[in-house]
Amino acid sequence: MIFRHRQKVLFKHCDPAGIVFYPRYFEMINDCIEAFFDVALGWPFEVLHKQGAVPTAQISASFQRPSRHGDMLDFTLKAAAPGRTSLALDFVVTCEGAPRLTAQSTLVNVDAQGRPMPWPDTLRTRLTQTTGGTP
Amino acid sequence: MIFRHRQKVLFKHCDPAGIVFYPRYFEMINDCIEAFFDVALGWPFEVLHKQGAVPTAQISASFQRPSRHGDMLDFTLKAAAPGRTSLALDFVVTCEGAPRLTAQSTLVNVDAQGRPMPWPDTLRTRLTQTTGGTP
Amino acid sequence: MIFRHRQKVLFKHCDPAGIVFYPRYFEMINDCIEAFFDVALGWPFEVLHKQGAVPTAQISASFQRPSRHGDMLDFTLKAAAPGRTSLALDFVVTCEGAPRLTAQSTLVNVDAQGRPMPWPDTLRTRLTQTTGGTP
Amino acid sequence: MIFRHRQKVLFKHCDPAGIVFYPRYFEMINDCIEAFFDVALGWPFEVLHKQGAVPTAQISASFQRPSRHGDMLDFTLKAAAPGRTSLALDFVVTCEGAPRLTAQSTLVNVDAQGRPMPWPDTLRTRLTQTTGGTP
Numbered sequence: 308m309i310f311r312h313r314q315k316v317l318f319k320h321c322d323p324a325g326i327v328f329y330p331r332y333f334e335m336i337n338d339c340i341e342a343f344f345d346v347a348l349g350w351p352f353e354v355l356h357k358q359g360a361v362p363t364a365q366i367s368a369s370f371q372r373p374s375r376h377g378d379m380l381d382f383t384l385k386a387a388a389p390g391r392t393s394l395a396l397d398f399v400v401t402c403e404g405a406p407r408l409t410a411q412s413t414l415v416n417v418d419a420q421g422r423p424m425p426w427p428d429t430l431r432t433r434l435t436q437t438t439g440g441t442p
Numbered sequence: 443m444i445f446r447h448r449q450k451v452l453f454k455h456c457d458p459a460g461i462v463f464y465p466r467y468f469e470m471i472n473d474c475i476e477a478f479f480d481v482a483l484g485w486p487f488e489v490l491h492k493q494g495a496v497p498t499a500q501i502s503a504s505f506q507r508p509s510r511h512g513d514m515l516d517f518t519l520k521a522a523a524p525g526r527t528s529l530a531l532d533f534v535v536t537c538e539g540a541p542r543l544t545a546q547s548t549l550v551n552v553d554a555q556g557r558p559m560p561w562p563d564t565l566r567t568r569l570t571q572t573t574g575g576t577p
Numbered sequence: 578m579i580f581r582h583r584q585k586v587l588f589k590h591c592d593p594a595g596i597v598f599y600p601r602y603f604e605m606i607n608d609c610i611e612a613f614f615d616v617a618l619g620w621p622f623e624v625l626h627k628q629g630a631v632p633t634a635q636i637s638a639s640f641q642r643p644s645r646h647g648d649m650l651d652f653t654l655k656a657a658a659p660g661r662t663s664l665a666l667d668f669v670v671t672c673e674g675a676p677r678l679t680a681q682s683t684l685v686n687v688d689a690q691g692r693p694m695p696w697p698d699t700l701r702t703r704l705t706q707t708t709g710g711t712p
Numbered sequence: 713m714i715f716r717h718r719q720k721v722l723f724k725h726c727d728p729a730g731i732v733f734y735p736r737y738f739e740m741i742n743d744c745i746e747a748f749f750d751v752a753l754g755w756p757f758e759v760l761h762k763q764g765a766v767p768t769a770q771i772s773a774s775f776q777r778p779s780r781h782g783d784m785l786d787f788t789l790k791a792a793a794p795g796r797t798s799l800a801l802d803f804v805v806t807c808e809g810a811p812r813l814t815a816q817s818t819l820v821n822v823d824a825q826g827r828p829m830p831w832p833d834t835l836r837t838r839l840t841q842t843t844g845g846t847p
Contacts, residue, residue, distance in 0.1 A: 594761065637771065
């Protein structure tokens with residue numbers, strides 16, 4: 308499944324060169340993941356974080372073209388079939404169809420003490436459904 | 443050459459789980475690069491950005507262990523021999539010797555219109571000197 | 578006229594105490610002003626900033642109750658009749674009707690060199706209309 | 713007592729107009745307060761936040777002149793005699809002696825449940841000493 312998310316480039320995202328300061332892209336990616344857990348998985352971050360967390364274990368990004376103030380960015384998030392405690396995500400970001408950046412990240416489900424923990428069954432089912440696999 | 447930079451984990455860097463929110467690591471990495479250009483290369487960002495910029499073309503990071511409020515982080519930046527218009531950087535971040543994250547990024551030197559532009563000779567010389575190569 | 582803006586409290590806004598880190602409120606207020614100029618005044622920041630800027634000359638805020646991750650915040654922005662080059666704004670932020678913070682700010686319209694500059698007539702008309710005054 | 717703190721204006725602080733984006737000033741002020749509690753009061757935020765917090769109840773700021781990338785900002789923090797649970801702070805920020813901004817804030821000492829709590833005696837003593845009063 309592909310989850311879609313839009314974000315207009317706002318004043319606060321831009322640097323003195325008038326383009327998005329790249330650490331702000333990682334905040335946008337985090338917002339996209341938060342919206343995915345809320346809307347697509349029905350497990351909002353504010354609920355999830357009461358009993359654990361989903362820290363990012365690794366992330367990489369490639370910036371094809373700069374984004375400017377006022378650009379409307381289209382994020383697509385594609386989730387792979389979940390691992391036992393991990394989840395691989397793939398991002399493509401475009402503006403009016405033209406490429407801006409791509410990114411890949413891996414999340415890990417951890418308990419309140421930060422130890423890796425299997426995804427809950429309901430989440431695994433939802434993740435597997437949304438990715439077109441079988442639970 | 444290895445450039446060293448320290449950053450204490452401050453309140454503003456931390457998330458509700460009490461650990462560094464990973465987009466803040468990318469701000470810290472950017473601060474480390476800014477200090478490297480200023481101190482090691484003698485080409486401060488505030489001068490450099492009057493005639494161009496050094497946007498990040500790609501970056502990847504792997505987070506080994508979480509960092510907590512109050513931790514003193516030691517950044518080491520290692521610059522590869524410069525390409526014609528690009529520069530590869532390698533980061534290792536530790537706390538009291540224990541690994542926290544590693545990252546790799548590639549910068550590109552661009553002019554005021556965002557077009558790739560060869561590194562100025564003085565910078566190339568300094569970069570080559572600091573990386574132990576020959577200009 | 579009252580302009581309304583909603584912002585859910587996201588993971589990125591919260592500090593280790595699990596509540597909104599107050600500098601993030603000022604980013605939210607800036608986003609609210611940016612939406613007001615775009616939607617209510619038809620003068621988006623990305624257009625406005627091509628020929629000038631609207632820096633904040635002063636701002637004050639009073640925080641009545643903390644906001645937590647997941648809270649839906651309702652911002653109301655009330656603009657006073659515009660001065661020659663300035664504009665006073667009044668903000669009330671609530672969550673499900675309960676008070677969270679109030680703020681007052683003054684913007685100044687400046688040209689590309691940062692010198693105060695009268696509001697353009699079309700903007701003055703729109704501001705005066707939206708505030709119920711006479712142009 | 714006056715506590716002094718320096719902060720160079722970095723790339724990450726600046727907006728498309730090339731000046732400090734004002735929410736970043738509030739992060740700088742928070743960093744200044746964090747340094748004051750650590751260095752002047754010997755009660756670092758990472759220790760303090762294990763048993764409570766010191767949220768900001770109100771803050772106001774007046775921006776006299778914009779600050780640019782590369783500017784070295786000198787912060788002075790002046791603490792008033794502490795109230796039972798509150799503390800008033802006064803900030804003056806200059807660059808090479810020229811005014812940039814002034815700010816006033818009020819902090820409140822709260823316990824882990826967010827309820828106002830008297831300052832601990834050792835902190836009150838230190839605060840009273842640093843402000844030239846009598847405990």
